Amino acid sequence: MNITITGAFATKFGELWSSSPRSLAKTAATEAIKDAATEPLSIDALFVGNMLSGMLGGQEHLGAFFREELGLSCPAFKIEGACASGGLAVHMGVLAIRSGMYNRVLVLGIEKMTDHKPEDIARALMGAGSEGERISGATFPGLYAILARSHMDMFGTKEEDLAMIAVKNHFHAVKNPKAHFQTLLTLEKAMRSTCITDPLKLYDCSPISDGAAAVLLESNNSKHNKTHANKNPVTIIASQVATDSLGLAERTSLIELSATKQASRCAFKEAKVSPADIDVAEVHDCFTIAELLAMEDIGFYTKGNAAEAIRKKETTLGISKKLVINPSGGLKACGHPVGATGVKQIVEIVDQLRNRCGERQVNHAHIGLTHNVGGSGATAVVHILRSKK
Amino acid sequence: MNITITGAFATKFGELWSSSPRSLAKTAATEAIKDAATEPLSIDALFVGNMLSGMLGGQEHLGAFFREELGLSCPAFKIEGACASGGLAVHMGVLAIRSGMYNRVLVLGIEKMTDHKPEDIARALMGAGSEGERISGATFPGLYAILARSHMDMFGTKEEDLAMIAVKNHFHAVKNPKAHFQTLLTLEKAMRSTCITDPLKLYDCSPISDGAAAVLLESNNSKHNKTHANKNPVTIIASQVATDSLGLAERTSLIELSATKQASRCAFKEAKVSPADIDVAEVHDCFTIAELLAMEDIGFYTKGNAAEAIRKKETTLGISKKLVINPSGGLKACGHPVGATGVKQIVEIVDQLRNRCGERQVNHAHIGLTHNVGGSGATAVVHILRSKK
Numbered sequence: 212m213n214i215t216i217t218g219a220f221a222t223k224f225g226e227l228w229s230s231s232p233r234s235l236a237k238t239a240a241t242e243a244i245k246d247a248a249t250e251p252l253s254i255d256a257l258f259v260g261n262m263l264s265g266m267l268g269g270q271e272h273l274g275a276f277f278r279e280e281l282g283l284s285c286p287a288f289k290i291e292g293a294c295a296s297g298g299l300a301v302h303m304g305v306l307a308i309r310s311g312m313y314n315r316v317l318v319l320g321i322e323k324m325t326d327h328k329p330e331d332i333a334r335a336l337m338g339a340g341s342e343g344e345r346i347s348g349a350t351f352p353g354l355y356a357i358l359a360r361s362h363m364d365m366f367g368t369k370e371e372d373l374a375m376i377a378v379k380n381h382f383h384a385v386k387n388p389k390a391h392f393q394t395l396l397t398l399e400k401a402m403r404s405t406c407i408t409d410p411l412k413l414y415d416c417s418p419i420s421d422g423a424a425a426v427l428l429e430s431n432n433s434k435h436n437k438t439h440a441n442k443n444p445v446t447i448i449a450s451q452v453a454t455d456s457l458g459l460a461e462r463t464s465l466i467e468l469s470a471t472k473q474a475s476r477c478a479f480k481e482a483k484v485s486p487a488d489i490d491v492a493e494v495h496d497c498f499t500i501a502e503l504l505a506m507e508d509i510g511f512y513t514k515g516n517a518a519e520a521i522r523k524k525e526t527t528l529g530i531s532k533k534l535v536i537n538p539s540g541g542l543k544a545c546g547h548p549v550g551a552t553g554v555k556q557i558v559e560i561v562d563q564l565r566n567r568c569g570e571r572q573v574n575h576a577h578i579g580l581t582h583n584v585g586g587s588g589a590t591a592v593v594h595i596l597r598s599k600k
Numbered sequence: 601m602n603i604t605i606t607g608a609f610a611t612k613f614g615e616l617w618s619s620s621p622r623s624l625a626k627t628a629a630t631e632a633i634k635d636a637a638t639e640p641l642s643i644d645a646l647f648v649g650n651m652l653s654g655m656l657g658g659q660e661h662l663g664a665f666f667r668e669e670l671g672l673s674c675p676a677f678k679i680e681g682a683c684a685s686g687g688l689a690v691h692m693g694v695l696a697i698r699s700g701m702y703n704r705v706l707v708l709g710i711e712k713m714t715d716h717k718p719e720d721i722a723r724a725l726m727g728a729g730s731e732g733e734r735i736s737g738a739t740f741p742g743l744y745a746i747l748a749r750s751h752m753d754m755f756g757t758k759e760e761d762l763a764m765i766a767v768k769n770h771f772h773a774v775k776n777p778k779a780h781f782q783t784l785l786t787l788e789k790a791m792r793s794t795c796i797t798d799p800l801k802l803y804d805c806s807p808i809s810d811g812a813a814a815v816l817l818e819s820n821n822s823k824h825n826k827t828h829a830n831k832n833p834v835t836i837i838a839s840q841v842a843t844d845s846l847g848l849a850e851r852t853s854l855i856e857l858s859a860t861k862q863a864s865r866c867a868f869k870e871a872k873v874s875p876a877d878i879d880v881a882e883v884h885d886c887f888t889i890a891e892l893l894a895m896e897d898i899g900f901y902t903k904g905n906a907a908e909a910i911r912k913k914e915t916t917l918g919i920s921k922k923l924v925i926n927p928s929g930g931l932k933a934c935g936h937p938v939g940a941t942g943v944k945q946i947v948e949i950v951d952q953l954r955n956r957c958g959e960r961q962v963n964h965a966h967i968g969l970t971h972n973v974g975g976s977g978a979t980a981v982v983h984i985l986r987s988k989k
Contacts, residue, residue: 257843265680266654269734271727272682272846275978279845286841287979288688289680291654293661299677303692309699338660345658452675454646456668457661589664590676 212309214447216596218247218427219561221554224546225391227421232264232323233280235423240281240319243425254427255313257287260300260320261550266335267327277319285313293339294497296320297424297553298452298583298592304428305450314430320554321423332419336549339586341458352416352498354459354587356408359500361465363410366515370410373499374401375521377414377543380496383528384540386571391420391546415499420546424555445561449482449595451475457589468588471508475582478593479510484578486510489534489595491563491573493556495584496541505582506536509593528571535573538563553583553592564598601698603836605985607636607816608950610943613935614780615714616810621653622669624812625710629670632706632814643816644702646676649689649709650939655724656716666708674702682728683886685709686813686942687841687972687981693817694839703819709943710812721808725938728975730847741805741887743848743976745797748889750854752799755904759799762888763790764910766803766932769885772917773929775960780809780935804888809935813944834950838871838984840864846978857977860897864971867982868899873967875899878923878984880952880962882945884973885930894971895925898982917960924962927952942972942981953987 220242222235244251257278265271274287292299297320304316324332337345344354362368378398384390396414404413431446453473456462462469479485486509494509496502506517506526511534520526526536539545539559542552560579562568576598583592609631611624633640646667654660663676681688686709693705713721726734733743751757767787773779785803793802820835842862845851851858868874875898883898885891895906895915900923909915915925928934928948931941949968951957965987972981 262660265724265727266658266660269655269723269727270731271651271655271680272729272975272978274681275843275846275975276730278843279850285843287681287843288692288841291660291678291680292663292676303677303695306692306695306699306701309701310695311698312695334658335654338654338658340661341665342659452677454664454667454674454676457664461668586661586664589661 213431214305214308215429215431215444216426216447216561217429217444218243219558220246221389221424221558222422223389224420224422224548226325228325230421232321235323235421236277236280236319236321239423239425240317243427247427251282252284254283254285254315254317256285256307256316257283258300258303258316258318259287259289260296260554261289261322262291262293262296263322263324263335263549266338267331292590293585294549295553295583295585295590295592296550301426301554301557301594302450302452302592305447308428308430316428317425318428318554319423319425320551322548322550323421324419324548325421343460344458351587352408352411355498355500356411357459358465358504359410362500362503365466366518368518371398371402372518372521373415373503374398376496376499376502377401379524379527380537380541380543383538383571384544387540387545390540390544391418392544411498417497417542417547420548422546422548422551422555424551424558426554426557443565443598445564445596445598447594448597449478451477451481452592455589457586459587467508467514468504468584468591470588470591471505471582471584474591474593475509478595482595484595488578489580490576490578491535491538491560492580492582493537493539493559494582496537496543497547499543501584502536502541509582528573538568538571538573556581556583557594560596564596602820603694603697604818604820604833605815605836605950606818606833607632608947609635610778610813610947611811612778613809613811613937617714619810621710621712624712624810625666625669625708628812628814629706629708632816636816640671641673643672643674643704643706645674645696645705646672647689647692647705647707648676648678649685649943650678650711651680651682651685652711652713652724652938655727656720681979682974683938684942684972684974684979684981685939690815690943690946690983691839691841691981694836697817697819705817706814707817707943708812708814709940711937711939712810713808713937714810732849733847740976741797741800744887744889745800746848747854747893748799751889751892754855755907757907760787760791761907761910762804762892763787765885765888765891766790768913768916769926769930769932772927772960773933776929776934779929779933780807781933800887806886806931806936809937811935811937811940811944813940813947815943815946832954832987834953834985834987836983837986838867840866840870841981844978846975848976856897856903857893857973857980859977859980860894860971860973863980863982864898867984871984873984877967878969879965879967880924880927880949881969881971882926882928882948883971885926885932886936888932890973891925891930898971917962927957927960927962945970945972946983949985953985
């Protein structure tokens with residue numbers, strides 16, 4: 212059963228010190244519900260994707276927490292899978308509708324990070340890693356640096372190639388009024404930036420952000436849905452999850468994320484499309500190396516060949532002849548409020564497929580893909596969406 | 601679509617200082633899988649119910665964490681809804697199978713609490729409450745004391761009535777080798793125990809426990825399932841969730857949990873049975889008043905009449921002519937490792953319906969009910985199970 216996304220909205224991402232989790236959730240949900248031309252009381256279930264609210268803020272039970280804030284009357288659930296919490300919440304929404312138990316589901320992804328001390332955030336984020344990694348004092352920049360170094364050693368990938376991904380994503384984000392960073396980045400500036408964990412520099416890393424995003428999902432059979440048929444509805448034609456070991460040490464390969472490969476393979480099979488059919492993708496570039504790995508693991512490029520595509524700017528808006536990657540600016544430049552990210556990716560693709568992205572609109576976008584990762588690749592969620600036109 | 605529970609197992613509950621979360625999960629899952637006569641690699645999805653691992657232990661991403669530990673190869677998810685996390689995880693497993701995307705699902709409920717300082721546990725548990733309750737320094741004994749006082753004021757319920765619930769549940773737990781407390785409790789001892797939050801005394805409160813429980817769910821259509829048909833399979837004939845406000849202050853009534861009423865009403869409708877059809881129930885007695893409220897809100901007794909039934913020992917094993925409540929000892933005496941509780945309730949009912957409860961076996965148990973609550977009633981999950989015989 213395919214599922215229609217009838218409403219989608221993401222808040223501004225950034226250091227939103229004057230916004231509370233409540234206000235961010237309210238804005239995202241209210242606007243998504245408005246976009247669907249429906250009302251809160253008609254919603255059958257709420258799925259909240261969030262990672263850090265308990266560890267940083269002491270508040271759990273977020274399903275009930277936000278249900279109340281949003282004035283809903285339905286059952287509510289919180290899903291946690293580290294930085295893939297948002298994507299997993301969307302997948303749960305899909306399961307809920309396909310089960311036949313719920314017809315209209317609101318999925319909310321949210322994270323409020325910048326109110327907390329950087330060292331507390333870094334410690335909390337390591338909740339996504341393995342026990343061994345946590346005990347040994349590893350951080351996610353360090354873990355992704357290992358992946359970057361492995362890829363460089365194997366394929367001759369250069370620091371400049373990674374920096375070019377950041378340059379592209381900043382270029383896209385300038386056209387996105389909701390992006391955390393709306394500033395152009397030059398290759399020189401990226402290459403000169405502070406080393407964080409060699410070979411990753413400051414501009415290879417996504418920021419700590421606040422933000423929320425919401426989508427309203429409906430069964431294709433629902434009555435309300437049919438009244439929307441004329442508004443170019445977007446359909447979820449694949450929703451797949453794969454899980455791998457938490458820690459890098461337990462993996463058989465450090466030049467790929469096998470969960471991404473598996474979830475993508477299943478998603479393409481479910482959607483009956485191939486990587487070549489995708490017009491626009493939002494992939495999980497928590498670090499620049501992550502986008503490069505995603506380009507290969509999803510199957511857009513063969514292993515070892517993404518760097519050349521980056522050098523040729525093949526995935527840059529306005530230059531790309533086919534696939535544009537991370538038109539929103541990605542996690543790198545649009546921002547990465549962890550629980551919100553997976554839902555915001557869906558919002559961006561919906562907006563692209565509905566042709567309402569203004570300056571960053573990808574021409575002729577018909578089929579889009581989202582790719583959300585938890586930890587250093589322990590969880591991967593892939594969705595494929597299609598517009599009717 | 602009905603779903604069969606082909607395997608079920610709960611570990612010993614208690615202060616398990618020599619057991620790690622890993623070892624508890626491993627025991628529960630391995631035994632549940634063995635009970636189903638299947639193997640880990642045949643499992644299509646893992647749903648983990650847990651509340652406190654992030655706040656107390658710094659470890660999130662528990663889906664991937666336990667999937668790895670259990671040697672599974674499937675996608676994995678963590679569901680959080682305070683003390684209802686386990687029940688919600690079972691509900692998610694039901695949705696997953698009904699969606700048609702997953703055929704065989706393992707649900708694991710787990711909590712490791714006693715390694716932490718009591719004040720840290722109390723603080724973390726308040727993550728289940730409202731912001732106002734947390735800021736004002738309320739605790740769950742305090743919140744349930746308000747409910748108890750309201751019920752006493754309205755219906756003349758006595759402290760002795762509440763104590764009798766504890767006496768019954770300790771009486772049941774003596775017959776349960778896995779119970780946290782295997783000691784008889786007298787009414788006199790209960791009444792003399794330390795006041796925690798008036799009118800609740802020490803023996804009105806469930807303990808802080810460690811433990812894990814697991815169930816294996818399968819589609820009734822699955823091939824493997826059919827080979828099990830001769831082992832008196834237990835079927836989930838209803839799975840319902842309802843959500844209410846997080847805080848007591850936002851409720852319209854303090855003499856009932858409306859989420860329990862709503863989830864129960866929907867569950868009886870889905871199962872096409874009535875409260876009078878239930879032979880055995882595991883209800884959420886985090887405090888004695890909670891069992892009394894559940895007896896009324898589920899519909900076993902009309903509002904205000906449960907206390908009399910308690911005085912008459914109508915729900916006590918060996919005395920009851922029909923419905924036995926909390927034969928395991930309930931949260932009160934079997935223990936309450938929060939994320940594990942909702943799954944352990946299912947395990948107990950499965951064991952009762954399969955006639956394998958030894959000394960605490962309820963005679964002629966054919967239809968059973970579980971009732972799992974999050975917070976002071978913000979989340980309620982009700983399942984109804986039926987044996988074939």
